Amino acid sequence: MATTRGLVSRRFELKPTEFRRIRQLIHGWAGIRMDDTKDALVFSRLAPHLRRLGLATFAQYLDVVAKDATERDTMVSSLTTHETSFFRDADAFAALRETVLAALRARRPSTGVQPRHVRVWCAAASDGQEAYSVAMLLHAELSPEAGWTHEVLATDISTKCVRHTQAGVYASAGNVPRAFAAQYLVSRAGGVxxxxxxxxxxxxxVHNLVHxxxxxxxxxxxxxxxNALIYLSAESRSVAQxxxxxxxRPGGYLLLGRAESVGGWAHVRATRYLSLGVRQT
Ligand SMILES: C[S@@+](CC[C@H](N)C(=O)[O-])C[C@H]1O[C@@H](n2cnc3c(N)ncnc32)[C@H](O)[C@@H]1O
Incomplete structure (x- = not known):
């Protein structure tokens, strides 16, 4: 025990070759692009795992990660950005309400489409607040009393994020409008x-957008x-797009992040830009 404590209390060294290997692995698994300046970030995010595993070097850690899918998942989770919140970017939710929900309301029966059943995919949804925000909006605006039914699929590459979504427990209701919080969230010790x-x-x-x-x-x-495609390399982004x-669905809508350009999609299929970050195929 004393030996282990001695080893893990030493400051680890991340050698350039190890950084390059980690960068290669994260690109191979998640499609994420990391430039040369990210070595400090890699070090600070992974050093706690070396300590937890009682390892002395990044070389040993790379051996563990190569053999253990759970550690690989933890590594991907640690090196990705999971920032999210309820109703993140109010103008995106306004665009959803004004453009997408309005179009769904106007939808008429056609082959293979139940006009009052709505299917949504929140890809790279992190801890789930985005998916729950969309679900609140759908349920409130396209109500079951008027015959609407809804399904929202939340996916992320990170098992930790998916478990958090499934638990649905958050430190606060954040930007959730008060009436929505009263109807859709339950207060509990330390949050909602x-x-x-x-x-x-x-x-x-769990779903990997690239693979x-x-x-x-x-x-x-x-x-x-x-806010996920921006982290991918050009080739991985193209696969995900x-x-x-x-x-x-033909005529369906795709909502991108505020910082994500509406350019660069022409190779996939002609798309029509509707309003902030909202595109219709
Ligand atoms: C910054 S969060 C965005 C969360 C949410 N969409 C939002 O805008 O608030 C980016 C998420 O993308 C996920 N991610 C990164 N690479 C991915 C991939 N290849 N496939 C699926 N999810 C990925 C990360 O795990 C992370 O949770």
Whole structure:
């Protein structure tokens, strides 16, 4: 024990070759691009895992990660950005309400489409607040009393994020409008938990945008993929873009992040830019 404590209390060294290997692995697994300046970030995010595992070097850590899928998942989770919140970017939710929900309301029966059933995919959804925000909006605006039913699929590459979504427990209601919080969230010690209505709408599962086939439930009426594509390399982004577009129902909508350009999609399929970050195929 004394030996282990001695080893793990030493400051680790991340050698340039080890950094390059980690960068290669994260690109191979998640499609994420890391430039040369990210070595300090890699060090600070992974050093706690070396300590937890009682390892002395990054070389040993790389051996563990190569053999253990759970550690690999932890590494991907540690090196990705998971920032999110309820109703993140108010103007995106306004665009959803004004453009997408309005179009869904106007939808008429056609082959293979139940006009009052809405399917949404929140891709790269992090801890789930985005998916629950969409579910609140859908349930409030397209109500079951008027015959509407909804399904929201929340996916992320990180198992930790998916488990958090499934638990649906958050430190605060953040930007959730008060009336929505009263209807859809339950207060509990230290925060809030999603209530039964949201649980019945949202399902969460692990999905890798670069390597996995389309998720169950395709095609979707609406896909959100916000603040994730910006972290991918050009080649991985192109693969993910093609997947997102082929998971959309013809006439469906794709909502991108505020910082994500609407350019660069022409190679996938002609798309029409509607308003901030909202595109229709
Ligand atoms: C910054 S969060 C965005 C969360 C949410 N969409 C939002 O805008 O608030 C980016 C998420 O993308 C996920 N991610 C990164 N690479 C991914 C990949 N290849 N496939 C699926 N998810 C990925 C990360 O795990 C992270 O949770």
């Amino acid at each position: 938990q999603v209530g039964p209505i949201l649980r019945s709408i949202v399902r969460a599962t 996995d086939a389309l998720p169950p439930g395709s095609p979707f009426d609406l896909i959100l993929c916000r 093609a997947k997102l577009v082929s998971a959309l």
